[in-house]
Amino acid sequence: MSDRLPGFSTLAVHAGAQPDPTTGARATPIYQTTSFVFNDADHAASLFGLQAFGNIYTRIGNPTNAVLEERVAALEGGTAALAVASGHAAQVVVLQQLLQPGDEFIAARKLYGGSINQFTHAFKSFGWNVVWADPDDISSFERAVTPRTKAIFIESIANPAGSITDIEAISTVARKAGVPLIVDNTLASPYLIRPIDHGADIVVHSLTKFLGGHGNSLGGIIVDAGTFDWSMGGKYPMLSEPRPEYHGIRLQETFGNFAFAIACRVLGLRDLGPALSPFNAFMILTGIETLPLRMQKHCDNAKAVAEFLAGHPAVASVSYAGLPNDKYNQLARKYAPKGAGAVFTFSLKGGYDAGVSLVSKLQLFSHLANVGDTRSLVIHPASTTHSQLDDAAKVKSGAGPDVVRLSIGIEDKEDLIADLEQALGA
Template identity: 75%
Template sequence: MTSDHQPGFSTLAIHAGAQPDPTTGARVTPIYQSTGFVFDDVEHAAALFGLQSFGNIYTRIGNPTQAVLEERVAALEGGTACLAVASGHAAQLIVFHTLMEPGDEFIAARQLYGGSVNQFTHSFKKFGWTAKFVDMDDISAFEKAVTPRTKAIFIESLANPGGRVSDIAAIAAVAKRAGVPLIVDNTMATPYLCRPIEHGANIVVHSLTKFMGGHGNSLGGAIVDAGNFDWSREGRYPALCEPRPDYSGMVLHETFGNFAFAIACRVLGLRDLGPCISPFNAFQILTGIETLPLRMQRHCDNALKVANYLSQHGEVEWVNYAGLPGDRHHGLAQTYLPKGAGAVFTFGVKGGYEAGVAVVSNVKLFSHLANIGDTRSLIIHPASTTHRQLSDAAKKSAGAGPEVIRLSVGIEDADDLIADLAQALAVAAKA
């Protein structure tokens, strides 16, 4: 390849961040199952602890296996740097811990994963942070919700569980006018389908547990720094723009420039809160990412076939899948997700709550569990599980009403998935 050649997505998914092990020559990134790492000398140790040099200190802060994963995710998302952590929830906690002070607010789309709504509504209150929820389709609502205490806007590129598509560029414009970063959870789309930074996002978060790892065997999360936000503007983000007493008065944004946010998340949030990813999980997720392009395309192709089938079924009231031409988010999907509208979507079964429970109780091939993004097809009734803690009104607002069933369509043969749903719907109808 010529020196100016830019590798493609599939090449990056396999090679970004990785080199043969310098000691053994191992081609696959090893699992560096060590808590600590030996320093060259006292000066080397001092430089590492003082952020004058990069390197390994302690696995709670960073690990060589983790470092390869971080470089790969950053490359796939088009960011300047990445921090891998223990889970998607840990990624959100670290991001807001870095941005927020007690009494601060952030704006979030109402259509989010139920666990995120719960984290934002209840757990974050203990830190003195307030989430203001607005409808993801009402761009003016984001604008109206901005106050002097607003520190960020949070959305999902592809909303869980409904599979609704966010107008990232329009919301990014609101965030830019407000002088706050736009945080996009890109878990459901992955960078194969959507790269939010290209549409104006400033921070991207992931549950690597889902499609990125892809095999339902390891927990992980990621924070990607886009490197495109001025953290020193108006002094609104003291963690980045004020001298750090714990680092000899260093100003992180001044020192680290366009990857300062990722550094701050590591040396302030991860260092002190401690939700680090294990080297083994980092290794598993790295291996999963190598087949991400192949898997995601199959996921999308299968999901479209299943959604088409359900949209014509007599026991189904509606299907929310942006890949269907008649869906209200189809146009946005063409803009932001041209390769496919993802693998997770919802449909409403006739008969409400009881019928929804009957369908998930009678599938044979679909697995009834609280996860998405597995190679296996998964099914759940959100109102009785993932969104159970929400009020009835909040469930409906989040797209998790009593009749709603969520599918995460895997990479099996689509005809087998359709046959399984057909027999489960038939049983539910008789019941």
């Protein structure tokens, strides 16, 4: 190929992959093995001492996973990536590199309910403290910064309401505070939004959702933008201080603009162990090949469904940034001009009971706790994904008692609208 930079669709098919050198297989093989043979004792020692790159044990790295990592890093515009077992695992591994007991991180209040629960409760046992901020009020992030702040965490498109976050504005706050901005880009995928282009230092995904796209494999990924100076002020000793387990190597000095991805692998994944199965990596890689085609269909369908719901007498309101009168429409035009995503919410005039009733009457939509599938999905967050929150917190996170969340698939939009029409009429 010439010096031309490949386009997004080309990268989605080819990035990181080559025909297998031994067999000539064109599809990336599933290297279903626990471990790898060393050339000799010196080779083994150099791998364990981080003096050479190579395969040791699938908990730390695997050739199938490596193709997935390189492909997502290319799509996101990052320097390196690390695949792990789930999106939740990605968040644990990222924050383990940044926070010591007693440290704080700021998180946008509009997040996936599972992340709110993880940040509020599970992370307490590590001594990590979350401080909540309102993504609709950038000054709330500025006010939340303290000397203990080590990171800011947001979603590019927030789950469940589908609201668009002003990444650049929050990135400015993070730069001023001298901390990295972490962006969960699960609902957008890099096809719609590339957070690194707008100031993100770290991007995470649940690969289970739109990147894999078929609801058949769990996975998560961490992308290092290569933009943050980990040596500043001694804030991040995991990266800037000598690592005793690796003969005093300073990861930031040794690995430069992909030091964070290395730290996540050799300090996080190695010791915490949330490894991604090579089979799941293969399945997700296959899904990514059609990401551009699927995401555009998802978005086109979602806009049509949102427009239908906005005109239905049983619907009180629709929260979809792709609608011209939505409060996030201007941000959608700026950050996601190809489409405002496929996950959004709407409120029913009948409140909580109407939401619970609706999901039982839909026939084509699957009632389950997932998004980003080829199939259209529905859930009532207040009784499921956000049920652990009190009513006030549910409303603040966009999951009030009258709210229903849809994840629009790639079926014919007329069939989706017909299913919603019969369920709303019933």
